[in-house]
Amino acid sequence: MRHTTEEPFDRGEALLARYGEDLGDDLDETAKRELLLALWQIMQAFVELGFSVRPGDKFTPGATLGMDDVLDYLILEGTLA
Numbered sequence: 001m002r003h004t005t006e007e008p009f010d011r012g013e014a015l016l017a018r019y020g021e022d023l024g025d026d027l028d029e030t031a032k033r034e035l036l037l038a039l040w041q042i043m044q045a046f047v048e049l050g051f052s053v054r055p056g057d058k059f060t061p062g063a064t065l066g067m068d069d070v071l072d073y074l075i076l077e078g079t080l081a
Helices: 011-023 027-050 067-074
Strands: none
Touching: 011 027
């Protein structure tokens, strides 16, 4: 384990520093940080699903819906080239 004297990493601060200006002036820094963290968590959940769900898999053993159903709902017919 590497010892460091740096402050602990703060993902909210890192996201705010990188993307905060892109959100305009309608939100204060706290609201921007919360929004960016929420988006980060959503993206992280999709990545985790992408690595754990195979085509045709259902969300739970007894479920009738799976990721394929979600993608069919999200991606409109004819939008893919």
